[in-house]
Amino acid sequence: MKNIVGIGLLILMLVSTWHFLLNDVDGGLIFYSSLILTLFLVIIGFNIFLENRDPIQTITWLVIFCAFPFIGFIFYYLFGRNFRKERIFRKKYFLDKQTFVKISGEAGYNERIKEMGEHPQQLITLANRLGNSPVSFTTETRVLRNGEETFSNIIEELKKARHHIHLEYYIVRDDRIGGLLKDILIQKVKEGVKVRFLYDAVGSWKLARSYIDELKNAGAEMVAFGPLHLPLLNNKFNFRNHRKIIVIDGSVGFIGGLNIGDEYLGQDQKFGSWRDTHLIIKGEAVRTLQLIFLQDWYYSTNNSFLSDEYLMTGMPNHHGYGGVQLIGGGPDSEWTIIKSIFFKMITSAEKSVWIASPYFVPDDNILQALKVAALSGLDVRLLVPKNPDKRIVFHASRTYFPELLASGVRIFQYNEGFMHSKIIIVDDQMASIGTTNIDMRSFHLNFEVNAFLYRTESAQQLVNDYMEDIKVSKEVEIDEFSKRNFGLKLLESTCRLLSPLL
Template sequence: MFKKTLQLTMFLAILISIFVITKPYWENWIVGANWILGALSIFFSFSALFIGIVIFLENRHPSQTLTWFVVLAAFPLVGFFFYMMFGRNYRKKKMFDQKALTDEEAFSRFEQNRAIDDDNMKMMGDHQRLLFQLAQRLGKSPISFNTDTKVLTNGKETYTCILEALRNAEEHIHMEYYIVRHDNIGRQIRTILMEKAKQGVEVRFLYDAVGSWKLSRDYIDQLRNAGVQAVPFLPVKLPLFNNKINYRNHRKIVVIDGNVGFVGGLNIGDEYLGLNPTYGYWRDTHLMVKGEAVRSLQIIFLQDWYSMTGETLLDPNYLSPEIPSAQVYGGVQMIAGGPDHQWDIIKKLFFSMIISAKKSIWITSPYFIPDEDILNALRVAALSGIDVRLLFPARPDKKLPFYASRSYFPSLLEAGVKIYEYRKGFLHSKIIIVDNELASIGTANMDMRSFHLNFEVNAFLYRTKSTLRLVDDYIQDLEDSTPLVLESFHKRGFYYKILESTSRLLSPLL
């Protein structure tokens, strides 16, 4: 009943909007148009009040609730449509209950019985062991000590490895991306996928309907005509009537023959190769995975595929990766987060990493919009003498998150956090390194959207060679960055302070 009431309200709002837009064409022929506009004003005011009550009863975080109240009170018309497009949270749990249940069953069936070497677990410190236990409890994916990983720095190295692995595929290719472009690298990948499908390789291609909204119909049609199964994730036909529009699949996953996987920050597009003149050089990080942890990536993909197609593919043929030669690689754990989980998994693991630090916390994120828990944990760590660093792009690709992020800088700098602006190009890596031995790399940014709204996937690494490579890359990135100085930052223009504060006000909604 409640959902139908909201849908009816949205339908009336659309009709009224059309009525207002076309007003200049017919108002000369209708007498008494003023009372109609007055009725519209009353309607939207009552709608804003009704939405305010709904938000209040949802018991969101106080900052989110107050932000919505301000937006609805100051801009009833704009606030109404903005809420209908991006703010509805009242049925999130119910929408994804079934997906959460089937995902948990899949991980329990194939991952919970995985044998864990006690000697490997003992080499971990107590504080780090607790983190991986938390990750396993929340994400259902156990840590693996039989997984080899390789850090791929930037687009050239990443696409070279992915293209080679695609060409060598013999049984199946599973790909899942947020953004797919119909440009040079997009066409290269499409050509390989089409060739492999014609050779009899099973090719499944899942792309986010909103992130890839510019992807041409011809691109998809050619894939499908060649035998590639290309499926959009949560397609949006009538945005105002689709309460899933705000929950997007931000994952970037490639699994080939169940033996090699890729995960990280790069989507499919020429800008990730530094070929977009707007962004120039593009700094990003991806991870190649071989061994047990590929099964976790495979399950994440197969469950996303099932949620969109109803096709069950949890079969040993897909879930029996080749295990590398016996040696200690360190610990690797793949964790999926999203609105289908009871807990904000990625956020809680980031928080656990931060409070577990003994010496250092190094963060790279293109969007830094933390909640109070993360913000206070970083400030307390810095005040305690821990080396806390934040590497952030010097120029934005999205202005609102960029300026919202900068609004957090003064309090961090005052607490002793070292903030560096990357100036060689645009920085898109999503990295956390703790004590030079524990790291997270994946698709999740340090922001509210990744914590609460997007479907994400991150690899958590403990004492792997990839962790050391991430440390080396971070040090190199600092060479291409300049530190922010609190006194100088305070002297930035008044215009920027207003812009940051305004963006900060909307940060709970980002």
């Protein structure tokens, strides 16, 4: 079954091309083309049925196949194929698990976990069991609120590098900020610093070959994650590396929502100001971030660097930073790791749940958790962009507003440019910051990474920043929102129907 879709598409293309060249309008090739297409659609439909996907997703695919057979076939080939994703990444999953379990066993639990109370303790335990990552109480974190602050800190720390620089990004652009970072990396290579750069082949498909060659020629190692040598036969097309990671000398790390590009500095005329959130990390927890990068690097290159020179970190002696856990999630896991932690954060909240997400297309579990939390009297807030950058996701997200508003969730649309932060704050004390959106692609298809913060100063800073963002946002009122015209409602409903396929 694994290759049957690719084979079917090739046969269909050959038959269609033959038919076109012969201009056989009334000939038998039309019949045979239709027969082949019908046969493969039946096989695909049966395969989807046996995969036991979400019922809504299964029904959506079957409806698409019936209504638009040829378009549905192409769409499914590009975005819908599952191919038992755990089989594709089985080797990576077991290698990651063995490595992280070993590190977790060495680090163990800290007595301070018990001092934090039952709620944080449950979250820490869940995150450790799912992500095999211990919590650190000797890690310093600081919130970076925009592109200018983020890139200025990144540049400052890159220039201090003495041993190695590891970068992992979904999008890399050959523009002003991309060129500046490239020049710094080339200079560091000349100084003897090892530079390894992992970029996603789909997210960075526009990246100029000259950019890559300059870094490689200088001595940096630059590798594409999930390269598409033969797209028509590549079963990993749909599983992308959405992580944004920098590790410098094993002691300083960066994660968050910003890719490498001028638009993240607010220099895109379409969006103007770009509101995003990043995190700088120093100390013990950087080792986990390093492990995530090294395992992704090993998966992409077959080269392993799991040695003390990369896993020894500078550990601050101060123990007053609160708890920090770095968790990686992706299609290689047997669990939907980050989604499960999000679900636990929401369902165990005692006072408030504040969420910021540029792409909000929740599954039933997260949606129900938010509604129940609001109906229980908790302060549940959702911050989303006012203007779209991905129209299908944007319009699909609006279809969830009526039921959320009816349950008591307060929804705010950010007015000052584009809001790209990916934040969850619970009870003003615990927070998540990273690359994961509240959508099914982040939960099930992408490789993501998030920092979970427990009673840290940076968690409090996220609370303060969220309150400031609310001040420049407009709250959605249910009466006004319900007055949308029929055409817009129809568009939104259509986008929601398509969203499980993306």
